[in-house]
Amino acid sequence: MGLIDWFAHLFIKESKHYVYAPVTSDVETVVFQEGQHYFRLRLAEMFLKNDRKLFRKYVPVVSSVVSLQFGSDAARELPSVAGPLALNLNENSLGKGVQLNYSLTNLVPYRGGNVSISAALLAYMNKDYFPAFLTLANSISGLLTIGQLSATLKVAESAVTALSELLAGGDRDIHLVYHNEYAGTGSLGGSSLQNGYFAVIGADAGKFDTNKLVVKNSQLYYGDDPQSAKPLTGYDYMLFSVEAALYRDDFRYFTEYNSLLYAAIEKGMTDKTEGDAVIRAGMLAIFKSDDLTYVDKTRVAAALKAEYEERLSLLGKLKSPGSEDSEWLNTRAPAINPETTLTRISPLLDNQTLNEAAIADGIVTMIVNGEIS
Structure with a gap:
């Protein structure tokens, strides 16, 4: 019972x-x-x-x-x-x-x-x-x-x-x-x-x-x-x-978040194209999370990509990730406003012909294209 x-x-x-x-x-x-x-x-x-x-x-x-x-x-x-x-x-x-x-x-x-x-x-x-x-x-x-x-x-x-x-x-x-x-x-x-x-x-x-x-x-x-x-x-x-x-502020402590981020950075340091492919796969993986709403999935995916780009940019300017003047580990790209996120993804969420995979792919494409950042 x-x-x-x-x-x-x-x-x-x-x-x-x-x-x-x-x-x-x-x-x-x-x-x-x-x-x-x-x-x-x-x-x-x-x-x-x-x-x-x-x-x-x-x-x-x-x-x-x-x-x-x-x-x-x-x-x-x-x-x-x-x-x-x-x-x-x-x-x-x-x-x-x-x-x-x-x-x-x-x-x-x-x-x-x-x-x-x-x-x-x-x-x-x-x-x-x-x-x-x-x-x-x-x-x-x-x-x-x-x-x-x-x-x-x-x-x-x-x-x-x-x-x-x-x-x-x-x-x-x-x-x-x-x-x-x-x-x-x-x-x-x-x-x-x-x-x-x-x-x-x-x-x-x-x-x-x-x-x-x-x-x-x-x-x-x-x-x-x-x-x-x-x-x-x-x-x-x-x-x-x-x-x-509307959102939760602890998503960066989810186990998957850091593992996806660092996997993309590792690839991106030697081949940006491969890193980009990993980060896109990571963003799609976020949309499978049961712990996040669609609004927050979008925010987390956008934050993941922004951090990936920012880390690679910083790493390119520094001698090495472990150098004394390196602040790259503390860099955090801000997640976008949840109300703004909802406005931008509403057309996809309201489209009754799309399934969850199609919605996720559409939102990730918007992030990659800079429509959500």
């Missing part, structure tokens, strides 16, 4: 009608577009009204799973299990409303289709085996929230079943459970995925005024207006944020 199914059963067993509400903040609203945006889920803040009593016998755990399309897979479950160690919580700090901003997923390219989010705030009986389980679960979750997701998905495949089995066992109190699924366009009857904050609160939905909720500095406040609002207390709650990003 996958974690999505585990949450579904948990939700059915818990009959309370909690408060769910999108919360006003200063974040500019963005509707996710396939191939253009990245998605990331964060736990911005959590609060337990009876934290001191809880910590005497129970361990608080925030568990989540996001199901979405990644690469060629129609649905991929990305689990996260966080206990006190990962969230830096203790008996003295939890009830004071610690600001967390804890990543529950990596930056994942949004590919449309269905996106479901499930999360639960649980309290497990503090038995001998549980601290060791939490340490392991925290470590696994940490691997899935940094770097290249494609490189760590094999860990997720084996972890989902193990985590669901361990979470299903043991004595626990259910504090909050949440599930929502996004698909289609809101104006056409669907539920479009948007960025922003949302809160799940252990309060009577019929008696709680959600219009008085506001987010300030990643924390949940309650009041008649944003200026006079105070931090919300007296309820168990989880505050989440959905982040929409």
